[in-house]
Amino acid sequence: MNKSISIIGSGFSSLSAACYLAKQGYKVSVYEKNNDFGGRARQIKENGFTFDMGPSWYWMPDVFDRFFKDFNKKTSDYYKLTKLNPAYSVYFDENNTIPIEDSLEKICNRFEKIEPGSSIKLKKFVLNARENYKVAVLDLLYKMPGESPLELITIDTIKKVKYFLTNIRKEVRKDFKNPMLRAILEFPVLFLGAKPSDTPAFYNFMNYADFGLGTFQPKNGFYDVVQAMISLGKSLGVSYENNSDVKKIITNNNKLVGLEINDNFIGCDIVISGADYNFTEKLLPKNLRQYSKKYWDKRILAPSALLFYVGFNKKLDNIEHHNLIFDTDFDQHAIEIYDNPKWPTNPLSYASFTSKTHKHTAPKGCENGFFLIPIAPNLKDNQQIRDKYFDVLINKLEKITKQDLRDNIIYRKSYCVSDFINDYNSYKGNAYGLANTLLQTAFLRPKLRSKKVSNLYFCGQLTVPGPGVPPAIVSGKLVSDLVIKYEEN
Numbered sequence: 001m002n003k004s005i006s007i008i009g010s011g012f013s014s015l016s017a018a019c020y021l022a023k024q025g026y027k028v029s030v031y032e033k034n035n036d037f038g039g040r041a042r043q044i045k046e047n048g049f050t051f052d053m054g055p056s057w058y059w060m061p062d063v064f065d066r067f068f069k070d071f072n073k074k075t076s077d078y079y080k081l082t083k084l085n086p087a088y089s090v091y092f093d094e095n096n097t098i099p100i101e102d103s104l105e106k107i108c109n110r111f112e113k114i115e116p117g118s119s120i121k122l123k124k125f126v127l128n129a130r131e132n133y134k135v136a137v138l139d140l141l142y143k144m145p146g147e148s149p150l151e152l153i154t155i156d157t158i159k160k161v162k163y164f165l166t167n168i169r170k171e172v173r174k175d176f177k178n179p180m181l182r183a184i185l186e187f188p189v190l191f192l193g194a195k196p197s198d199t200p201a202f203y204n205f206m207n208y209a210d211f212g213l214g215t216f217q218p219k220n221g222f223y224d225v226v227q228a229m230i231s232l233g234k235s236l237g238v239s240y241e242n243n244s245d246v247k248k249i250i251t252n253n254n255k256l257v258g259l260e261i262n263d264n265f266i267g268c269d270i271v272i273s274g275a276d277y278n279f280t281e282k283l284l285p286k287n288l289r290q291y292s293k294k295y296w297d298k299r300i301l302a303p304s305a306l307l308f309y310v311g312f313n314k315k316l317d318n319i320e321h322h323n324l325i326f327d328t329d330f331d332q333h334a335i336e337i338y339d340n341p342k343w344p345t346n347p348l349s350y351a352s353f354t355s356k357t358h359k360h361t362a363p364k365g366c367e368n369g370f371f372l373i374p375i376a377p378n379l380k381d382n383q384q385i386r387d388k389y390f391d392v393l394i395n396k397l398e399k400i401t402k403q404d405l406r407d408n409i410i411y412r413k414s415y416c417v418s419d420f421i422n423d424y425n426s427y428k429g430n431a432y433g434l435a436n437t438l439l440q441t442a443f444l445r446p447k448l449r450s451k452k453v454s455n456l457y458f459c460g461q462l463t464v465p466g467p468g469v470p471p472a473i474v475s476g477k478l479v480s481d482l483v484i485k486y487e488e489n
């Protein structure tokens with residue numbers, strides 16, 4: 001009889017693992033505690049507005065394409081993608097906005113106008129980033145389950161070793177002098193959850209993802225991808241159960257025998273958890289947990305976020321689909337996220353309006369705004385604080401885009417640390433998992449396979465390879481490969 005696999009959670013890593021293992025012949029069931037599937041990528045649909053609750057930047061389209069190709073499908077079999085132009089705009093103040101267009105040539109021209117001589121340097125920088133992308137994303141990522149340091153040692157990585165010993169900030173500042181250009185080039189690694197000064201320069205492959213590959217948008221938002229993966233999984237025989245809260249992992253002699261779900265026992269041969277790693281270990285008896293409180297306390301988490309989903313009853317001027325509000329120095333904000341955690345004094349922020357390019361995501365004549373302020377995990381949040389920062393955000397947006405907005409708000413919902421904890425069992429309310437610093441890369445991250453319970457596996461943004469939707473999809477593939485390796489031999 002085929003072995004049965006229970007998967008905890010329905011984030012991208014879980015959805016990916018479910019498809020790979022069902023294809024391999026396992027009997028796969030996905031158990032999600034919430035009503036909606038998709039984890040941090042759920043969607044709000046209210047009063048005619050559609051808001052993606054989490055991911056909004058569709059980068060690295062090749063990772064999505066490769067996933068569907070593994071099942072002899074194409075991305076376009078499931079959803080329609082548009083390449084955005086501009087990909088995004090960066091607002092430094094009301095008189096300085098830099099749009100990042102949809103080709104490297106156009107971006108180089110823009111750089112040259114701001115800093116003469118910078119376009120040649122940019123081409124070289126992006127060429128190097130492309131080489132790193134080929135080594136890291138197209139090859140290494142899929143062969144690196146983090147079991148051994150040897151996985152990292154290849155002819156290509158030996159050639160690149162110097163980029164692991166320096167950081168993104170140093171590399172960018174060596175070549176570019178203009179503070180706005182520096183900020184733009186340091187932006188993509190923020191997706192990896194750490195400061196540019198703590199992120200190895202090798203990770204500049206994110207700059208190739210940004211300037212080389214571009215930014216895409218699924219027609220109905222990021223949730224299209226969730227629905228696509230579930231539709232594929234169903235065709236392979238996966239069952240998806242919502243409102244299924246996993247309360248315990250039941251073990252017998254250091255092997256798991258099943259799960260306690262909503263007070264019922266469900267037996268299975270193998271469990272993969274895509275829920276936050278720290279939380280999953282708490283479902284086990286103490287002696288079967290691998291990592292201590294001290295271990296977790298020492299980890300550098302990716303930020304949490306204060307989010308607002310806002311409906312406006314008019315069309316907005318001077319904004320694009322993706323907007324970075326970089327009207328203040330990131331260094332101070334970064335200190336308040338990583339070094340001296342507190343609510344930011346003067347935050348940088350991000351605003352997205354999918355209705356700018358995809359009108360059907362807001363009622364006619366309206367606009368849907370998604371606002372994000374990155375913050376330190378574990379901060380105490382309450383309505384008063386949320387209201388204070390909402391004011392800050394709207395003031396900034398009004399100033400930078402030169403229009404009145406406050407009286408045009410007809411829908412508003414906030415989301416912050418306590419929601420991440422309540423909804424996802426998120427460790428310290430992190431939004432993006434565990435940061436990708438040098439000491440939290442590959443085999444130095446929490447393991448995909450438990451060292452204490454042999455038939456228990458993990459996936460997702462707190463394990464290998466790290467934060468972001470593309471890495472989560474790869475995480476599902478890596479954990480499936482390990483299940484096949486250990487459970488079939």
Ligand SMILES: Cc1cc2nc3c(=O)[nH]c(=O)nc-3n(C[C@H](O)[C@H](O)[C@H](O)COP(=O)(O)OP(=O)(O)OC[C@H]3O[C@@H](n4cnc5c(N)ncnc54)[C@H](O)[C@@H]3O)c2cc1C
Nearest residue numbers: 009011012013033039040055056057246275460461468469
């Ligand atoms: C605000 C925000 C913006 C982001 N922006 C981007 C972006 O633009 N681009 C990008 O690529 N990435 C982005 N990310 C990161 C990306 O969304 C995540 O890295 C990715 O979705 C994480 O997937 P995951 O598989 O680790 O699981 P999660 O999405 O964390 O899913 C885990 C699931 O487990 C479930 N669960 C927890 N406990 C239990 C239990 N006891 N029983 C059953 N189920 C349980 C949870 O409810 C959840 O559904 C963003 C994230 C956030 C929060």
